[in-house]
Amino acid sequence: MAQLEDLKAHEKYNLLLCMVSGAYKGTIPGNEEFKELCDECTLGYFRSRRNKAAQHKHFELMRKADYIIGIVNEDSTTRGAEVQRSVFALKIDHDTIGIDEEGALKVEGVCAQKGSQEYEELVNKNTWHFTRSTRLGQPKLIERKN
Numbered sequence: 001m002a003q004l005e006d007l008k009a010h011e012k013y014n015l016l017l018c019m020v021s022g023a024y025k026g027t028i029p030g031n032e033e034f035k036e037l038c039d040e041c042t043l044g045y046f047r048s049r050r051n052k053a054a055q056h057k058h059f060e061l062m063r064k065a066d067y068i069i070g071i072v073n074e075d076s077t078t079r080g081a082e083v084q085r086s087v088f089a090l091k092i093d094h095d096t097i098g099i100d101e102e103g104a105l106k107v108e109g110v111c112a113q114k115g116s117q118e119y120e121e122l123v124n125k126n127t128w129h130f131t132r133s134t135r136l137g138q139p140k141l142i143e144r145k146n
Helices: 034-039 056-064 117-131
Strands: 015-021 045-047 067-075 082-092 105-111 140-142
Touching (some): 034 067, 034 082, 067 117, 082 117
Parallel strands (some): 015 067
Antiparallel strands (some): 045 105, 067 082, 082 105
16 A cells, blocks of 8 residues: 555545445445445446435536545444445546436446556545545545645
């Protein structure tokens, strides 16, 4: 793992940080393969909450971001704590930003492969921000530093 001071992801990219829950276990209809796709870095899309209409502010965040960094959590049975289960870094294809058949925001892209320098930088930077945030209920845009 790269050291925090060596990371340059925040200088190159705008990162959209998201928490993802429930879908990891395949408990949300339509997301049965989500866990496997995340673990294998073959996730080719990101869809915000199903059954929730996309809002203008979500499109604006997506247009500004270069990568979606998602931490997938599974609720722990121990004192309500959450346990990190998987992390993905999806490079956004801005030409695919739109809505799905249910009106939820959807975008396609390509996952950074685990073990690559790109993944290490993106995931480490993501983890750094999440460890300093008590809760992240909404997607958060981390803008690149010029």
